[in-house]
Amino acid sequence: MARIRLESAGKRYPNGFAALESLSLDIRDKEFVVLLGPSGCGKSTTLNLVAGLEELTSGSLYFDDATMNAVPAHRRDVAMVFQSYALYPHKSVYENIAFGLRMRGHPAGEIEKRVRDAARRLEIEPLLERRPHQLSGGQRQRVALGRALVRQPAVFLMDEPLSNLDAALRIAMRAEIKQLHHTMQTTFVYVTHDQAEALTLADRIVVMRDGVIQQIGSPEAIYDRPRNTFVASFLGNPPINYLEGFLREKENQICFARGALSLILPRQYSERLRGQAGRPVKLGLRAEEVDEHSVPRAGETLHGRVSSVLPVGSDQYLGFEVEGSLLFFRVGRDLRHKEGEHVALSVNVNRAQIFDASTGESLLWDGSA
Amino acid sequence: MKRIFLFCASTVFLVYVLAPVAWLVSSSVQQEAEITSRPPHWIPREPTLENFEAIFAAKEKQVTYETRRQGDPATGGYIPSTARNLVPAMWNSLIVAVAVVILNLVVSVPAAYAMAKIRFVGRSASIYFMLTTRVIPDIALVVPFFFFIHKLGLLDHLGSLVITYLAITVPFGVFILVGYFESLPDELDKAARIDGCSRLQTLLRVYLPLAVPSLVAVVLFTFLTSWNEFLLALMFTQTPASQTMPIIVAAFTSDFTISFSFINAAGVLAVIPPVILAVVFERYIVSGLTAGAVKG
Ligand SMILES: Nc1ncnc2c1ncn2[C@@H]1O[C@H](COP(=O)(O)OP(=O)(O)OP(=O)(O)O)[C@@H](O)[C@H]1O
Numbered sequence: 247m248a249r250i251r252l253e254s255a256g257k258r259y260p261n262g263f264a265a266l267e268s269l270s271l272d273i274r275d276k277e278f279v280v281l282l283g284p285s286g287c288g289k290s291t292t293l294n295l296v297a298g299l300e301e302l303t304s305g306s307l308y309f310d311d312a313t314m315n316a317v318p319a320h321r322r323d324v325a326m327v328f329q330s331y332a333l334y335p336h337k338s339v340y341e342n343i344a345f346g347l348r349m350r351g352h353p354a355g356e357i358e359k360r361v362r363d364a365a366r367r368l369e370i371e372p373l374l375e376r377r378p379h380q381l382s383g384g385q386r387q388r389v390a391l392g393r394a395l396v397r398q399p400a401v402f403l404m405d406e407p408l409s410n411l412d413a414a415l416r417i418a419m420r421a422e423i424k425q426l427h428h429t430m431q432t433t434f435v436y437v438t439h440d441q442a443e444a445l446t447l448a449d450r451i452v453v454m455r456d457g458v459i460q461q462i463g464s465p466e467a468i469y470d471r472p473r474n475t476f477v478a479s480f481l482g483n484p485p486i487n488y489l490e491g492f493l494r495e496k497e498n499q500i501c502f503a504r505g506a507l508s509l510i511l512p513r514q515y516s517e518r519l520r521g522q523a524g525r526p527v528k529l530g531l532r533a534e535e536v537d538e539h540s541v542p543r544a545g546e547t548l549h550g551r552v553s554s555v556l557p558v559g560s561d562q563y564l565g566f567e568v569e570g571s572l573l574f575f576r577v578g579r580d581l582r583h584k585e586g587e588h589v590a591l592s593v594n595v596n597r598a599q600i601f602d603a604s605t606g607e608s609l610l611w612d613g614s615a
Numbered sequence: 616m617k618r619i620f621l622f623c624a625s626t627v628f629l630v631y632v633l634a635p636v637a638w639l640v641s642s643s644v645q646q647e648a649e650i651t652s653r654p655p656h657w658i659p660r661e662p663t664l665e666n667f668e669a670i671f672a673a674k675e676k677q678v679t680y681e682t683r684r685q686g687d688p689a690t691g692g693y694i695p696s697t698a699r700n701l702v703p704a705m706w707n708s709l710i711v712a713v714a715v716v717i718l719n720l721v722v723s724v725p726a727a728y729a730m731a732k733i734r735f736v737g738r739s740a741s742i743y744f745m746l747t748t749r750v751i752p753d754i755a756l757v758v759p760f761f762f763f764i765h766k767l768g769l770l771d772h773l774g775s776l777v778i779t780y781l782a783i784t785v786p787f788g789v790f791i792l793v794g795y796f797e798s799l800p801d802e803l804d805k806a807a808r809i810d811g812c813s814r815l816q817t818l819l820r821v822y823l824p825l826a827v828p829s830l831v832a833v834v835l836f837t838f839l840t841s842w843n844e845f846l847l848a849l850m851f852t853q854t855p856a857s858q859t860m861p862i863i864v865a866a867f868t869s870d871f872t873i874s875f876s877f878i879n880a881a882g883v884l885a886v887i888p889p890v891i892l893a894v895v896f897e898r899y900i901v902s903g904l905t906a907g908a909v910k911g
């Protein structure tokens with residue numbers, strides 16, 4: 247059990263590349279934190295710093311109140327699951343799982359007991375005598391999890407542990423990992439670039455870009471109140487739609503306007519947006535925030551032309567042209583529209599996002615997570 | 616059709632490679648008179664172990680110009696005067712080769728691990744530098760080596776050979792092992808350290824067991840290089856106390872009279888240790904030589 251604190255952590259690789267400049271992050275005890283970001287944004291670097299596999303080049307790292315900067319990996323109470331599993335090819339599954347305990351000098355009886363327990367929990371008991379190359383991807387993944395969980399570490403680190411699995415298995419393993427966190431009651435730090443994984447697993451998500459934290463918050467906060475267009479775009483499938491336009495004020499209401507389109511923004515936004523009429527902004531509309539109402543309401547309706555219909559089983563995606571922009575929406579499959587048809591869709595303006603047109607910063611961001 | 620061609624080609628190749636060895640073995644048990652007969656006898660008419668006897672008995676016999684002239688019935692009077700140096704020289708060769716193999720592994724395994732898995736400043740420079748030392752022909756190094764050995768006071772001492780052979784073989788050993796270690800995923804290294812291994816334990820408990828085929832390749836190469844080496848041994852050793860097998864065998868050809876069958880018998884002895892090594896490590900050899908070259 248541990249709280250992990252990074253204070254202005256910096257990492258410069260020997261080739262001079264600064265992967266992290268000044269990263270501060272406070273992970274609470276027993277929290278499940280997901281580091282989310284595109285490839286190369288420094289997620290693995292951050293995780294390796296916490297694990298002790300890389301050394302900080304500036305700033306500090308604390309576990310609870312102890313400085314960990316100079317403590318080598320093998321003296322930290324952390325376990326880690328890797329993307330490639332990294333099982334020892336020359337050891338049996340049993341020995342793979344037991345190795346960490348052996349190296350830390352646990353008595354033989356206890357090792358045996360813990361390995362058997364872990365194997366039972368992960369349903370890999372029949373595989374204990376096999377070598378890693380005799381296992382399927384999903385089984386290897388379980389062994390890698392087993393190797394980490396027998397250690398009963400204070401900090402459990404995972405670097406894209408599911409990305410080598412097929413889609414169905416990935417979803418099943420998500421559930422298991424969540425369950426694991428629940429029973430283990432330790433701090434989890436989980437790296438992924440899969441936004442769905444992050445939204446499913448996290449207590450808090452840390453969105454990163456080019457070594458800089460963009461936003462930290464609960465999955466709902468990150469999804470519903472993104473701090474900027476980068477965060478907004480990174481979550482959601484299909485991705486959020488943007489419409490460029492202007493703010494306008496009429497009759498004490500604040501509107502988003504683009505050409506003939508005018509959407510009345512909800513009352514709770516007015517405090518932040520008042521007095522900025524004429525400001526160029528981007529409206530962010532999540533793909534699922536539209537619907538068809540029998541009676542279109544003024545100020546909440548998009549008039550446009552269906553440019554494509556893409557059924558995906560449970561739903562369908564609509565390509566929708568509004569005021570010269572192409573938007574993608576996800577709608578129920580009972581909506582029957584044909585390509586080329588002109589339709590009116592109602593927008594859930596309560597969930598619309600407003601970003602500055604040039605910086606991409608949210609104008610609704612209030613500094614809270 | 617293709618298979619017939621392949622079969623013929625490999626037969627030709629086999630004969631090409633094995634015929635000299637067969638002739639070496641066959642002639643080593645022939646009488647001196649028989650060895651020069653035409654056509655040569657591939658199967659000896661009167662096989663004899665007299666040449667080998669002479670090698671191992673030579674210690675006790677003082678072969679001089681006079682005694683040789685009296686005619687030794689065993690060899691038909693053809694024993695070289697330096698015959699009794701052969702067995703000690705084999706020991707010298709063996710001591711040097713084993714020492715070089717062991718020291719080479721002690722140096723090149725950790726060096727290769729560090730170069731493959733630890734990112735330090737000058738890492739790639741050190742690999743290139745080490746490899747460039749190997750494109751310099753040995754003959755160019757003989758004189759500097761000589762001064763070096765002289766300064767160390769190791770002339771005519773086995774130590775001189777151990778040191779210089781290490782200089783020759785360590786770069787190769789590191790090169791093979793770096794290639795192999797690099798082909799093992801970094802995450803294996805990380806996993807071991809998370810599991811509680813220090814760097815040294817990671818090397819010993821995870822990397823070494825996996826590197827056995829490459830280690831075998833390094834052992835064989837190092838052993839053979841030391842066992843065969845001629846030029847440096849010729850320069851640095853003067854007396855039978857430190858001379859190695861290639862030097863002594865070469866000296867046989869410049870003796871009063873040349874005994875082909877005796878030299879061939881010495882040749883057979885020279886082949887035995889490498890053959891034993893090869894047989895012991897047989898199942899690793901092919902995979903070791905290709906490891907690193909092919910990722911897998
Ligand atoms: N050893 C290294 N030397 C130099 N640069 C490195 C090194 N390791 C990583 N980097 C760089 O640091 C940045 C962050 O790398 P990192 O591995 O943390 O990314 P990541 O977010 O985990 O990406 P991915 O999702 O692809 O795994 C990248 O731009 C990468 O090129």
Ligand SMILES: [Mg+2]
Nearest residue numbers: 289290291405
């Ligand atoms: Mg990564």
